[in-house]
Amino acid sequence: MTKRYDVIVIGSGPAAMSAVYPIKESGKSVAVVEAAHFGGTCPNTGCDPKKILYAKAEAAWQAKQLAGKGVSGEVSFNWEEAMTEKEKYTSVVPDAMEKKMNEAGIDTYHGFAEFQDEATIGVGDQTLTADRFLIATGAKPMAFDFEGAHLLKTSEDFLAQKSMPETIALLGGGYISFECAHLAARAGADVHIIEAGDQALKAFNQTHVKELIQLSEELGITFHWNWNVERVEETSSGVVISAGSNQLKVDALFHGAGRVPNIEKLQLDKAGVKTDKGGIVVNEYLQSTSNSRVFAAGDVASTDTLPLTPLSGKEGAFVAENLIANEMSTWRPIKAMPSIVFTIPKLAQVGKSEGELKKAGVDFESKEVDMTDWLSNKASEEPIALANVLIEKSNGTILGAHFLSQEADQWINVFSMAIQLGITVDQLKSVQYLYPTVLGDMGNLF
Numbered sequence: 001m002t003k004r005y006d007v008i009v010i011g012s013g014p015a016a017m018s019a020v021y022p023i024k025e026s027g028k029s030v031a032v033v034e035a036a037h038f039g040g041t042c043p044n045t046g047c048d049p050k051k052i053l054y055a056k057a058e059a060a061w062q063a064k065q066l067a068g069k070g071v072s073g074e075v076s077f078n079w080e081e082a083m084t085e086k087e088k089y090t091s092v093v094p095d096a097m098e099k100k101m102n103e104a105g106i107d108t109y110h111g112f113a114e115f116q117d118e119a120t121i122g123v124g125d126q127t128l129t130a131d132r133f134l135i136a137t138g139a140k141p142m143a144f145d146f147e148g149a150h151l152l153k154t155s156e157d158f159l160a161q162k163s164m165p166e167t168i169a170l171l172g173g174g175y176i177s178f179e180c181a182h183l184a185a186r187a188g189a190d191v192h193i194i195e196a197g198d199q200a201l202k203a204f205n206q207t208h209v210k211e212l213i214q215l216s217e218e219l220g221i222t223f224h225w226n227w228n229v230e231r232v233e234e235t236s237s238g239v240v241i242s243a244g245s246n247q248l249k250v251d252a253l254f255h256g257a258g259r260v261p262n263i264e265k266l267q268l269d270k271a272g273v274k275t276d277k278g279g280i281v282v283n284e285y286l287q288s289t290s291n292s293r294v295f296a297a298g299d300v301a302s303t304d305t306l307p308l309t310p311l312s313g314k315e316g317a318f319v320a321e322n323l324i325a326n327e328m329s330t331w332r333p334i335k336a337m338p339s340i341v342f343t344i345p346k347l348a349q350v351g352k353s354e355g356e357l358k359k360a361g362v363d364f365e366s367k368e369v370d371m372t373d374w375l376s377n378k379a380s381e382e383p384i385a386l387a388n389v390l391i392e393k394s395n396g397t398i399l400g401a402h403f404l405s406q407e408a409d410q411w412i413n414v415f416s417m418a419i420q421l422g423i424t425v426d427q428l429k430s431v432q433y434l435y436p437t438v439l440g441d442m443g444n445l446f
């Protein structure tokens with residue numbers, strides 16, 4: 001028998017979760033279909049488990065920086081112990097998320113949703129229909145067709161390893177590879193990053209990235225630039241990676257070479273839903289341009305927001321508002337999209353880059369500041385702390401902020417607020433901050 005709902009949400013990550021509760025509270029019947037873990041990527045296999053491990057690696061790093069300078073005793077980042085803590089956190093997430101939805105009166109289904117026509121999906125033996133669908137199926141590792149590509153392990157596998165192999169390689173020089181490489185190297189592994197091009201973390205300030213690469217090399221990470229991987233072979237003692245005349249043997253090879261919208265299994269052609277390489281093609285209401293019943297949010301939607309948790313959540317909440325309201329409102333692009341790479345030091349940014357501003361012909365001032373010798377950075381013996389703030393010359397508003405520092409997250413949160421709200425340098429300087437604290441140095445930046 002076909003079960004009917006007002007709204008069916010496919011996927012249960014941050015985009016879905018910020019939509020389902022308001023939709024349910026408006027009195028509509030809602031079902032959520034999830035193929036893997038309720039809660040999606042972020043709390044199960046992405047941001048949250050990564051941050052739990054990172055916190056331990058950071059503490060060990062901090063203790064080492066201060067060893068013999070007021071801190072004594074042997075401290076190290078212990079992967080096995082950290083993983084036990086990570087498991088304690090992640091193991092309860094799916095059930096807790098599902099229970100909370102069921103208690104709110106939201107029906108949940110386990111399995112892959114596949115469209116049968118424009119208003120019907122199948123989930124295993126179940127057939128479900130709805131007036132509206134929200135597709136929030138996220139992203140998955142990009143597929144490669146080189147020989148032995150099936151031997152690539154994923155970031156999910158990396159964050160589930162009970163013990164750390166002696167040597168690992170990560171394909172790609174982006175967010176995932178840098179974050180996993182720093183964790184693995186700090187856990188004692190011999191780590192290699194294989195990048196197809198000659199640049200890493202391309203969206204970030206490249207002066208800062210160069211410094212981060214140097215610090216990563218000092219940590220023991222080896223970079224292999226311009227490698228076009230042609231073959232991966234399994235041997236009795238690991239995998240051999242071949243790229244032209246280059247060869248590398250490691251215990252495991254992980255995928256950090258890009259993620260793509262997760263649409264493969266949805267049978268979207270049966271629902272007449274158009275896609276492009278960014279995912280589901282949507283209009284200003286985040287509604288499919290080819291099937292008005294269908295909306296999309298998060299990593300799977302072809303929008304210009306970055307594929308990150310808070311931005312996915314914003315899109316999901318926006319779709320919910322439109323599904324509840326009598327009249328739909330138009331998506332307002334987000335001015336400030338902060339992002340961060342959890343290495344040590346952290347690399348973070350918000351707003352425009354110098355390149356983007358030059359291309360747009362904007363008259364701006366670029367402040368480049370070395371904060372390494374400032375009190376807060378000195379107190380924790382940070383090896384380097386760099387800032388680059390881009391300011392509109394005509395009115396003093398902040399256009400972009402780029403930081404490489406263990407305190408980059410604090411700085412970027414404030415600059416994200418400044419960009420979103422149009423706050424000027426003078427206004428930022430007029431605020432009284434605590435002393436001696438990281439943000440207390442705001443005045444020194446300008």
Ligand SMILES: Cc1cc2nc3c(=O)[nH]c(=O)nc-3n(C[C@H](O)[C@H](O)[C@H](O)COP(=O)(O)OP(=O)(O)OC[C@H]3O[C@@H](n4cnc5c(N)ncnc54)[C@H](O)[C@@H]3O)c2cc1C
Pocket residue numbers: 010011012013014015016033034035036037038039040041042045046047048050111112113114136137138139155156176262265266297298299300307308309310312
């Ligand atoms: C290793 C890693 C670390 C990350 N770290 C950060 C970070 O520090 N900060 C940050 O902001 N972002 C981070 N991200 C990105 C962040 O996790 C995503 O942007 C976010 O989870 C996207 O949310 P979403 O709701 O669009 O999709 P997801 O969270 O991916 O959820 C989609 C869900 O849909 C399910 N699904 C897929 N197809 C179907 C189907 N046909 N039927 C039913 N269910 C289906 C999937 O199983 C999944 O559970 C990280 C990602 C990774 C991989």
Ligand SMILES: NC(=O)c1ccc[n+]([C@@H]2O[C@H](COP(=O)([O-])OP(=O)(O)OC[C@H]3O[C@@H](n4cnc5c(N)ncnc54)[C@H](O)[C@@H]3O)[C@@H](O)[C@H]2O)c1
Pocket residue numbers: 144171172173174175176177179194195196197199200201202227228229255256257258259306307308339340341342
């Ligand atoms: N801290 C965070 O917010 C965080 C952490 C992890 C992931 N994420 C999200 O996940 C997404 C995907 O991350 P990612 O690190 O996989 O991708 P990415 O887009 O950041 O980097 C991919 C890199 O792989 C390289 N590459 C592509 N094909 C290759 C090949 N065949 N061989 C070698 N190198 C190759 C690219 O040149 C690029 O440098 C990110 O865009 C981000 O939104 C965010």
